[in-house]
Amino acid sequence: xxxxxxxxxxxxxxxxxxxxxxxxxxxxxxxxxxxxxxxxxxxxxxxxxxxxxxxxxxxxxxxxxxxxxxxxxxxxxxxxxxxxxxxxxxxxxxxxxxxxxxxxxxxxxxxxxxxxxxxxxxxxxxxxxxxxxxxxxxxxxxxxxxxxxxxxxxxxxxxxxxxxxxxxxxxxxxxxxxxxxxxxxxxxxxxxxxxxxxxxxxxxxxxxxxxxxxxxxxx
Amino acid sequence: xxxxxxxxxxxxxxxxxxxxxxxxxxxxxxxxxxxxxxxxxxxxxxxxxxxxxxxxxxxxxxxxxxxxxxxxxxxxxxxxxxxxxxxxxxxxxxxxxxxxxxxxxxxxxxxxxxxxxxxxxxxxxxxxxxxxxxxxxxxxxxxxxxxxxxxxxxxxxxxxxxxxxxxxxxxxxxxxxxxxxxxxxxxxxxxxxxxxxxxxxxxxxxxxxxxxxxxxxxxxxxxxxxxxxxxxxxxxxxxxxxxxxxxxxxxxxxxxxxxxxxxxxxxxxxxxxxxxxxxxxxxxxxxxxxxxxxxxxxxxxxxxxxxxxxxxxxx
Amino acid sequence: xxxxxxxxxxxxxxxxxxxxxxxxxxxxxxxxxxxxxxxxxxxxxxxxxxxxxxxxxxxxxxxxxxxxxxxxxxxxxxxxxxxxxxxxxxxxxxxxxxxxxxxxxxxxxxxxxxxxxxxxxxxxxxxxxxxxxxxxxxxxxxxxxxxxxxxxxxxxxxxxxxxxxxxxxxxxxxxxxxxxxxxxxxxxxxxxxxxxxxxxxxxxxxxxxxxxxxxxxxxxxxxxxxxxxxxxxx
Numbered sequence: 001x002x003x004x005x006x007x008x009x010x011x012x013x014x015x016x017x018x019x020x021x022x023x024x025x026x027x028x029x030x031x032x033x034x035x036x037x038x039x040x041x042x043x044x045x046x047x048x049x050x051x052x053x054x055x056x057x058x059x060x061x062x063x064x065x066x067x068x069x070x071x072x073x074x075x076x077x078x079x080x081x082x083x084x085x086x087x088x089x090x091x092x093x094x095x096x097x098x099x100x101x102x103x104x105x106x107x108x109x110x111x112x113x114x115x116x117x118x119x120x121x122x123x124x125x126x127x128x129x130x131x132x133x134x135x136x137x138x139x140x141x142x143x144x145x146x147x148x149x150x151x152x153x154x155x156x157x158x159x160x161x162x163x164x165x166x167x168x169x170x171x172x173x174x175x176x177x178x179x180x181x182x183x184x185x186x187x188x189x190x191x192x193x194x195x196x197x198x199x200x201x202x203x204x205x206x207x208x209x210x211x212x213x214x215x216x217x218x219x
Numbered sequence: 220x221x222x223x224x225x226x227x228x229x230x231x232x233x234x235x236x237x238x239x240x241x242x243x244x245x246x247x248x249x250x251x252x253x254x255x256x257x258x259x260x261x262x263x264x265x266x267x268x269x270x271x272x273x274x275x276x277x278x279x280x281x282x283x284x285x286x287x288x289x290x291x292x293x294x295x296x297x298x299x300x301x302x303x304x305x306x307x308x309x310x311x312x313x314x315x316x317x318x319x320x321x322x323x324x325x326x327x328x329x330x331x332x333x334x335x336x337x338x339x340x341x342x343x344x345x346x347x348x349x350x351x352x353x354x355x356x357x358x359x360x361x362x363x364x365x366x367x368x369x370x371x372x373x374x375x376x377x378x379x380x381x382x383x384x385x386x387x388x389x390x391x392x393x394x395x396x397x398x399x400x401x402x403x404x405x406x407x408x409x410x411x412x413x414x415x416x417x418x419x420x421x422x423x424x425x426x427x428x429x430x431x432x433x434x435x436x437x438x439x440x441x442x443x444x445x446x447x448x449x450x451x452x453x454x455x456x457x458x459x460x461x462x463x464x465x466x467x468x469x470x471x472x473x474x475x476x477x478x479x480x481x482x483x484x485x486x487x488x489x490x491x492x493x494x495x496x497x498x499x500x501x502x503x504x505x506x507x508x509x510x511x512x513x514x515x516x517x518x519x520x521x522x523x524x525x526x527x528x529x530x531x532x533x534x
Numbered sequence: 535x536x537x538x539x540x541x542x543x544x545x546x547x548x549x550x551x552x553x554x555x556x557x558x559x560x561x562x563x564x565x566x567x568x569x570x571x572x573x574x575x576x577x578x579x580x581x582x583x584x585x586x587x588x589x590x591x592x593x594x595x596x597x598x599x600x601x602x603x604x605x606x607x608x609x610x611x612x613x614x615x616x617x618x619x620x621x622x623x624x625x626x627x628x629x630x631x632x633x634x635x636x637x638x639x640x641x642x643x644x645x646x647x648x649x650x651x652x653x654x655x656x657x658x659x660x661x662x663x664x665x666x667x668x669x670x671x672x673x674x675x676x677x678x679x680x681x682x683x684x685x686x687x688x689x690x691x692x693x694x695x696x697x698x699x700x701x702x703x704x705x706x707x708x709x710x711x712x713x714x715x716x717x718x719x720x721x722x723x724x725x726x727x728x729x730x731x732x733x734x735x736x737x738x739x740x741x742x743x744x745x746x747x748x749x750x751x752x753x754x755x756x757x758x759x760x761x762x763x764x765x766x767x768x
Contacts, residue, residue: 065735067691068691068695068731068734068735068738069695069731069734070694070695070696070698070727070730070731070734071695072698072699072712072727072730073695073698073727073728073730073731076712076720076723076724076727077724077727079544079720079724080542080543080544080545080720080724081542113309113311113314115307115308115309115310115311116311116312116313116314117311118276118307118311119305119307119310119311119312119313119370120311120313121276121300122274122276122300122305122307122383123300123301123305123324123325123373123374124296124297124298124299124300124301124302124303124325124328125297125324125328126297129328133313133324134313134315137315138314138315140315149606152606152607153606155607155609156606156607156608156609156610157609159609159610159611159612160609160610160611160699162611163713170609170611173611173612173615174611174702176615177615177618177702177703178702182615182618182619184619187612187615187616187618187619188616188619190612191609191611191612191615191616194609194612195604195607195608195609195612198606198607198608198609199603199607202603202606202607213315214357215314215315215316215317215357215358215359
């Protein structure tokens, strides 16, 4: 089990239980929590921005600002407030999902064509009915599309969480790198898992989008 | 199908702030129940505005609009609209719903039982010339003409006594437009609802309407009468120019050989069926340089002769 | 992994750290800029022409799509670690890793930009007798400018912001401070983080201004802040 060999399958098998497996589970947990909270928050913010147009500008600016903050820096910024905990990591991750999801959701809510809205109004649908039966369903493509990007991005950023916490798939990599002769297998296997996780989620969400949009399938 | 409703515009005026000309200027119009009424005119004439006032999409400043004697303000707007069919040029079909779901929108809002909605959908699809199987398709899979038929079916779904149509055929190619115009006329004969139809196309107005209301710039009513009367006796120079210099020929198109007194034979010209329009008959005589045509019935029996020189009197 | 716990006081300390060590921080920042600059330079030379060419020929959209999917799914940490195992520790492994990182958005946006130019405009140009190269120069590139710049901006910000992580692989720069809490304490680490943020923001604004300045007047748009859907985040 030396760093000379490029890949050592035995190591993977031996250490699945104590290293890779738990890391994967933690990674999924971190991502899932961030996405769940991020989705709920983004949806609320998008509804508000849709209803009160003037909110769009400030939300856009704040998003742009958060976007430029490197994740490490964001994690560290939060440490004085929330300590070195999962909370810190989650807050940062949620922040990044907001940056992606809110513009997508708002664009989706806006995507209903004007003539469709006029016909709906002329037919006697109330404002609420127009929202629930026309605008919201038509926003689904953008919502799921945004989710796709957000999930993959979150999985990616979550690797950096290893800087703060001994959790997630970034941790084995981080440990390995501390070694003067880094153990390649550990790096490759953890890395491959992270990439695989992201790709699987990406594919799942593409499938979800296709399943939810029967009306676009046949053009 | 339910009865049609009478619509009355009573001194309706609308002004937009900062504009000199009114959108509608003291419009008074009586549309008897079951009439196919066309609102026609140049842009700025207020025809679409007048239409959209009926279902309260556009408010007016003074006057009253009554449907079957009741002011349109008596009901909440949403309820009013559910009782009026509304068709627009870009149709506005809900892209995320099937044809069937689109058609069933207002019945669902009104709480109809599913069975009833389904039966009604099939009935309407056949009425507008589509197949029952089309109910499962999506708007993106249909042609422009098919979509407009669905739009029509959707507007008729809850069996409203009034149908509002805002330049519905404007975005279609001429052949499809002609076909849909013919179908709409047939539909109106079958269904007998009050239809208010907006167009800027004089020919379309003359083809379709029982009554035509010509609105001129500034929302002023220039003339309100049957197509024949407008063509034959235009109220002023504006109307004359609007309907065109060939209005006499157009009037000929409104009548057939069956509608006019015929002379006894023998004639020298072509044999034409009685349902031929006078205009086509005149065209035939000009083409072959004859002075008359022989009118026959469906079985081929001679009914009489129509002479070119009697065409003017026939108007 | 940080061993300190901290409080708001640390923020003050962080600024003091910056104030106390301007020269040192500047040197480190410069190291980072050099690394990032080299990486972006390479990426620009490789990925951008490739994307533009493919877009012009309207071929290889699969490549562009794959680049975008992989670019998003590949954590920068993994990339850096992987290259370290191959190229050892130092400047080169990080430079290559960052170049690969930046190539994703460059390739994708360049392709999208040129491929997505109004087909009618290109047809008209071809009908007028322009050669392929002329069409590219006079029509496609100017019209693709917004997306091309978006690609450059995203790639650059990503690379600049990722560079701190390269410190664990010997990349130097402000990351050296950030990962070395033992020596610099949380205040130092925070201070360096602020510097990274400032650097990142500066680059973003500079590129944004450059884009606004270079865009042909007829194409000015007001909101190109966040580009969707292809975006790289750390």
